[in-house]
Amino acid sequence: MTRISRLYERILAFGAGLMMFLVFAIIFVNSMRRYTTGRSLEWGEELPIYLMIYGVMFGIGLAYLNDRHIRFALVTDILPEAWTQKLFAATDIVTMVTGAALAWSGILFAMRRPHIDASGLIGSARALADSTGLAWLEWIGHVGTWQSAIAIGGVLLALAALIRFLTRLQEIRAGVQDQAA
Amino acid sequence: MSYAILLGGLLFGLPIAVSILAALLWFMATGEPPYNIRIVATEMFKGLNSFPLLAIPLFILAGELMNASGITHRIIAFAKILVGRFPAGLAHVNIWASVIFAGLSGSAVADTSAIGRVFIPEMEKNGYDRAFAAALTAASSVIGPIIPPSIPVIIYALIVSGVSVPVLFLAGVVPGLLLALFLSAYVALRVKVKETSAGSKQDGTSTRDALLGGVLPLLMPVFVVGSMLLGVVTPTEAASFAVAYALILGLFVYRKIKPSMLPRLFAHAMRDSAVILAIIAAVAAANWLLTYNRVPNMLTDWVIGNVDSKTMFLLAVIVLFLFVGLFFEGIAAMLVLVPILHPIAVSMGVDPVHFGILVIFNLMIGLITPPLGLCLFVAEGVANVGMSRIVRQIMPFFFVEVLVLLILTFVPATVTWLPHALGF
Amino acid sequence: QTIRFAHVDPADWQNSKKGAAAEIFKNIVEGETDLTVELFPAGALGNEDELVAQAQDGITQVVMVSGAMSKVCPAASVLDIPYTFPSAPVAWKVLDGDFGAALAEHCLEKTGLRTLAYGETGFRNFTNGVREIRTPADMKGLKFRVQPIPLYIEMVKGLGGEPTPIAWTELPNALTTGVVDGQENPVGVIYNNGLHKLQKYMTLDGHVYGADFLLISDEFFQSLSPAEQEVVQKAAIVAGNMGRSIQQFSTALGVNAVQAEGMQVYSPTAEELAQFRNAAQPAVKEWLAGELGDDAGWIDQLDKAVAAATE
Ligand code: NA
Ligand code: NA
Numbered sequence: 001m002t003r004i005s006r007l008y009e010r011i012l013a014f015g016a017g018l019m020m021f022l023v024f025a026i027i028f029v030n031s032m033r034r035y036t037t038g039r040s041l042e043w044g045e046e047l048p049i050y051l052m053i054y055g056v057m058f059g060i061g062l063a064y065l066n067d068r069h070i071r072f073a074l075v076t077d078i079l080p081e082a083w084t085q086k087l088f089a090a091t092d093i094v095t096m097v098t099g100a101a102l103a104w105s106g107i108l109f110a111m112r113r114p115h116i117d118a119s120g121l122i123g124s125a126r127a128l129a130d131s132t133g134l135a136w137l138e139w140i141g142h143v144g145t146w147q148s149a150i151a152i153g154g155v156l157l158a159l160a161a162l163i164r165f166l167t168r169l170q171e172i173r174a175g176v177q178d179q180a181a
Numbered sequence: 182m183s184y185a186i187l188l189g190g191l192l193f194g195l196p197i198a199v200s201i202l203a204a205l206l207w208f209m210a211t212g213e214p215p216y217n218i219r220i221v222a223t224e225m226f227k228g229l230n231s232f233p234l235l236a237i238p239l240f241i242l243a244g245e246l247m248n249a250s251g252i253t254h255r256i257i258a259f260a261k262i263l264v265g266r267f268p269a270g271l272a273h274v275n276i277w278a279s280v281i282f283a284g285l286s287g288s289a290v291a292d293t294s295a296i297g298r299v300f301i302p303e304m305e306k307n308g309y310d311r312a313f314a315a316a317l318t319a320a321s322s323v324i325g326p327i328i329p330p331s332i333p334v335i336i337y338a339l340i341v342s343g344v345s346v347p348v349l350f351l352a353g354v355v356p357g358l359l360l361a362l363f364l365s366a367y368v369a370l371r372v373k374v375k376e377t378s379a380g381s382k383q384d385g386t387s388t389r390d391a392l393l394g395g396v397l398p399l400l401m402p403v404f405v406v407g408s409m410l411l412g413v414v415t416p417t418e419a420a421s422f423a424v425a426y427a428l429i430l431g432l433f434v435y436r437k438i439k440p441s442m443l444p445r446l447f448a449h450a451m452r453d454s455a456v457i458l459a460i461i462a463a464v465a466a467a468n469w470l471l472t473y474n475r476v477p478n479m480l481t482d483w484v485i486g487n488v489d490s491k492t493m494f495l496l497a498v499i500v501l502f503l504f505v506g507l508f509f510e511g512i513a514a515m516l517v518l519v520p521i522l523h524p525i526a527v528s529m530g531v532d533p534v535h536f537g538i539l540v541i542f543n544l545m546i547g548l549i550t551p552p553l554g555l556c557l558f559v560a561e562g563v564a565n566v567g568m569s570r571i572v573r574q575i576m577p578f579f580f581v582e583v584l585v586l587l588i589l590t591f592v593p594a595t596v597t598w599l600p601h602a603l604g605f
Numbered sequence: 606q607t608i609r610f611a612h613v614d615p616a617d618w619q620n621s622k623k624g625a626a627a628e629i630f631k632n633i634v635e636g637e638t639d640l641t642v643e644l645f646p647a648g649a650l651g652n653e654d655e656l657v658a659q660a661q662d663g664i665t666q667v668v669m670v671s672g673a674m675s676k677v678c679p680a681a682s683v684l685d686i687p688y689t690f691p692s693a694p695v696a697w698k699v700l701d702g703d704f705g706a707a708l709a710e711h712c713l714e715k716t717g718l719r720t721l722a723y724g725e726t727g728f729r730n731f732t733n734g735v736r737e738i739r740t741p742a743d744m745k746g747l748k749f750r751v752q753p754i755p756l757y758i759e760m761v762k763g764l765g766g767e768p769t770p771i772a773w774t775e776l777p778n779a780l781t782t783g784v785v786d787g788q789e790n791p792v793g794v795i796y797n798n799g800l801h802k803l804q805k806y807m808t809l810d811g812h813v814y815g816a817d818f819l820l821i822s823d824e825f826f827q828s829l830s831p832a833e834q835e836v837v838q839k840a841a842i843v844a845g846n847m848g849r850s851i852q853q854f855s856t857a858l859g860v861n862a863v864q865a866e867g868m869q870v871y872s873p874t875a876e877e878l879a880q881f882r883n884a885a886q887p888a889v890k891e892w893l894a895g896e897l898g899d900d901a902g903w904i905d906q907l908d909k910a911v912a913a914a915t916e
Binding site: 042 | 654662677753754755769770771779784
Binding site for chain 2: 012013014016017018019020021023024027028031035045048049052053055056057058059060062063064066068069070071072075087088090091094095097098101102104105106108109110112147149150151157
């Protein structure tokens with residue numbers, strides 16, 4: 001289980017880190033360009049926002065795995081150790097269900113008029129599709145591509161919660177065995 | 182049922198963002214049309230779909246890079262030169278290091294963990310109570326988001342149109358310094374500790390090196406805020422420059438960051454941003470529902486009908502936010518309450534910049550009040566002496582901070598003087 | 606039943622066109638029917654694209670939007686063809702006549718949104734800080750900030766200027782630092798945002814006429830009784846005209862005010878306007894025809910309607 005957890009953590013970290021880098025690179029290069037050459041990229045504003053949204057979705061899962069989310073520690077501080085473990089396992093399940101429901105909500109959202117153009121991206125996306133001959137690249141310019149982020153975020157969160165739950169279950173069992181031995 | 186989910190979730194340790202989402206998803210999924218589960222994702226996306234919001238991950242990244250460049254030690258060395266010679270010198274150094282750190286980081290939590298890790302052990306070695314050291318670290322780190330750059334300020338300017346980030350940044354400078362002065366004054370009056378070792382010299386850095394080491398990081402806020410004030414760059418662009426500056430310092434000047442460390446630093450910056458941005462997205466969805474049902478309008482009408490003087494209103498706001506700060510994370514509270522209270526404040530003739538800083542200062546005090554005080558959690562994580570001991574030690578600092586808040590409230594010039602003096 | 610009426614302009618009715626329209630709509634409908642109208646001004650429920658989507662989903666019943674309409678009903682973008690309308694009264698005649706009705710019918714089928722009435726956001730004009738613009742020749746080499754919308758980029762290119770897409774929030778900075786030389790907006794927007802303090806020259810070329818669309822979810826409209834439908838329809842037409850009047854009022858006020866504060870304002874002659882039209886229209890029409898595909902016929906229809914209304 002720990003191995004799966006590590007692997008998943010690395011995938012999420014890669015996604016989050018890559019989005020963070022792209023956001024920084026685009027904004028930095030675009031503003032430098034603007035103040036040196038006076039021109040800015042047509043997609044220099046919209047694209048970083050969408051990349052950030054994807055980054056946040058990876059980050060939410062990663063933060064859950066790393067237990068970085070902001071929460072009350074009131075009840076969990078008072079309860080005895082054995083109880084907290086069970087309580088945390090329960091919160092994992094609730095989070096898993098919430099993630100799944102969010103994914104469902106996100107799918108409905110993404111499928112709602114996904115063909116609408118993202119006005120800052122569509123021109124460049126068409127040019128890219130034309131110049132490469134890859135028609136699907138035009139989807140970079142449609143909102144559906146970016147609206148899918150929420151659905152993916154729901155799935156990533158649900159998976160993170162599932163992995164945390166299974167890891168905890170293993171720990172609880174191991175703990176019981178320790179006491180028995 | 183939705184309220185039960187929300188309260189239960191919050192109470193039993195579910196992440197705040199997940200609690201809000203769970204309650205909303207339930208409400209939207211089970212509600213009659215036009216309610217529909219799709220609305221949650223729609224409104225979350227909308228809540229995140231904003232260019233100024235990009236400043237948050239970028240400033241967090243800059244802070245992450247600054248930390249990794251070993252800057253904490255340089256700041257502490259620098260602060261020691263300034264205030265290390267006084268009695269209870271380390272306590273003063275702790276406070277003023279937070280002031281300098283505040284110029285690099287927009288978040289109090291980052292400050293608590295960075296400074297606490299160095300100071301709590303060191304102060305204990307010098308005869309301070311460990312819980313006192315932790316409490317002081319948490320209390321002084323509140324300065325972080327008051328002095329620019331500041332994540333709460335960016336979010337505040339996003340919620341309220343017509344108040345600009347650079348002006349709010351400027352307005353926070355005097356209140357931040359005032360808070361540091363009052364904390365220092367309390368330490369000077371009440372703390373009698375004979376420091377055992379001469380902590381200020383033992384690390385062997387020369388005064389000259391320490392000064393130089395402190396100046397480079399200190400230039401960052403000057404340069405970031407300055408470029409924003411000159412109107413050269415937007416806050417988001419300034420944040421990207423801050424990242425570039427921190428990268429150059431870390432990679433080439435201090436050489437503490439190796440290229441191989443960058444992927445992890447970038448990932449952690451996005452992860453820690455996601456914690457804040459997830460709350461922003463969830464609250465955006467919740468706020469849409471509140472607006473749709475005209476809750477803000479009803480509250481506004483009620484307040485306007487029942488509170489008639491500016492002073493009454495401001496005092497009521499202080500009490501409300503101190504209370505809310507006990508249980509809520511500051512940014513979440515701001516996202517829910519500011520859209521309602523700001524128009525009322527304006528209609529009562531409160532300066533919007535003044536009001537903004539009051540709200541932020543107010544909520545940042547919530548960072549050190551139990552049961553939900555993030556800086557307390559982090560300080561306890563470092564000190565490991567038990568929450569109740571830290572809470573007992575933090576009480577006097579809490580009162581000092583409320584005193585400063587009252588001064589800021591009734592002497593608006595403390596907030597508005599600097600932006601006005603500079604022509605904003 | 607409750608009608609939720611949302612728009613993105615300020616609430617006050619004396620300066621805000623959509624604010625005024627919403628206010629009078631509410632008063633008429635609430636006065637003459639048992640319906641309740643709740644107003645959501647200032648983008649409280651979302652930006653224009655989101656409001657349109659909410660109306661399509663039946664979450665919000667009535668919305669008043671401008672640019673967002675052509676994203677869901679592309680044919681509506683023919684109204685944006687530069688230098689189409691010689692004056693506001695001509696635009697009103699066209700939109701309140703057969704053309705407007707046909708376009709509304711077409712968009713209803715396409716989107717499920719019924720256009721109850723047209724208002725206006727006003728004519729857009731160029732400003733810059735370099736020189737007075739009397740003809741397209743004066744625009745050569747000047748950098749103009751435009752919204753990142755292809756139609757505007759084609760138009761400025763056609764006129765000989767250099768289009769630079771910059772976000773609205775960054776425009777003041779860009780004008781101050783000289784990243785761009787000029788911009789284009791309705792007079793009211795220019796004045797209310799203080800852009801006239803950053804720019805010396807304005808040319809009242811009125812290149813694009815911005816129409817407002819007062820839309821209702823058709824599903825909701827059909828659920829109303831015939832009597833209620835009649836009142837809602839009437840109130841919407843009054844509201845559209847109210848919006849137009851307030852818009853005209855603030856434009857006239859703005860043109861005077863910017864001059865009083867030192868801006869040089871130039872009104873091109875009919876002949877000079879023809880030069881603008883000839884420079885900008887062909888490129889935009891060709892590009893738009895390609896975009897619209899099957900809907901390209903709307904371009905000619907509009908030209909005919911304008912010709913008829915001008916006679
Ligand atoms: Na700060
Ligand atoms: Na608190």
